[in-house]
Amino acid sequence: MRLRRSMRKFTDVPLTPEQVETLMRSALMSPSSKGKHAWHFVVVDEKAQLAALSRCKSAGADFVADAPLAIVVCGDPTESDVWIEDASVAATVLMYQAEDMGLGACWVQLRQRYDAEGTPAEDNVRAICGIPAELQPVAVVAVGHKGMERKPFNEERLLWEKVHIGTF
Numbered sequence: 001m002r003l004r005r006s007m008r009k010f011t012d013v014p015l016t017p018e019q020v021e022t023l024m025r026s027a028l029m030s031p032s033s034k035g036k037h038a039w040h041f042v043v044v045d046e047k048a049q050l051a052a053l054s055r056c057k058s059a060g061a062d063f064v065a066d067a068p069l070a071i072v073v074c075g076d077p078t079e080s081d082v083w084i085e086d087a088s089v090a091a092t093v094l095m096y097q098a099e100d101m102g103l104g105a106c107w108v109q110l111r112q113r114y115d116a117e118g119t120p121a122e123d124n125v126r127a128i129c130g131i132p133a134e135l136q137p138v139a140v141v142a143v144g145h146k147g148m149e150r151k152p153f154n155e156e157r158l159l160w161e162k163v164h165i166g167t168f
Contacts, residue, residue: 007104008063010144014045015069019101023071023143026097030090038080039087042072042129052128053140057113057121064108067142072125074135084111087138094141104146110137 015023020043027041044050045068053072054065064070073091075083091107098105113121125137 006106007144007146007148007150008106008142009147010063010067010104010142011147013068013145015103015143015145019103020045020069022101023094023097027071027073027090027094030086030093032086032089033080033082036080036086038076038083039090040074040076040131040135041090042074042131044070044072044129049128053108053125056108056110056115056124056128056140058116060113061108061121061140063106064140064142066147068144069142071141071143072129072131072137073139073141074131074137076135078134083136084138087136091139091141094143098141098143102146103143105141105143108140108142110139 024041024043027039028037030039032038044053047065050067050070051065053070054062071094073087073094075087077083080086095105095107110121110125115121115124122137125131125140126133126135129137131137
């Protein structure tokens with residue numbers, strides 16, 4: 001937990017098929033409400049597609065262009081009323097699995113984000129990846145070999161005042 005930090009800089013070294021399989025295996029094992037597994041994943045490693053994903057919203061996604069891999073995490077509202085939560089848990093599992101493998105990862109928020117023309121980021125990602133209309137892109141998780149060092153989380157910054165025992 002202390003070591004996982006958002007990584008927005010990656011080396012040019014591609015991930016191996018085995019690394020991608022390990023990432024996806026853990027995403028497929030992620031917890032979901034009532035075991036509905038209300039998520040789908042689109043694995044992207046083509047440079048042109050990664051560059052397009054990096055422009056899906058007006059800010060905060062540019063680093064995706066330099067990642068060797070991006071995983072688009074989608075929720076399925078037809079499968080579960082908590083598809084957002086299920087997709088978010090799966091994206092988090094992906095990021096922690098990447099850290100466990102010595103890789104870096106960073107989440108790109110899509111919901112309620114827009115490009116410069118006001119187009120929803122989800123619509124842009126849906127078009128780039130050919131995602132069916134009934135699925136909702138929730139996040140893009142960029143993954144790769146770490147291109148920089150980040151200090152572990154500083155536990156002195158933990159917000160213990162946000163922990164309430166028994167009652168608020």
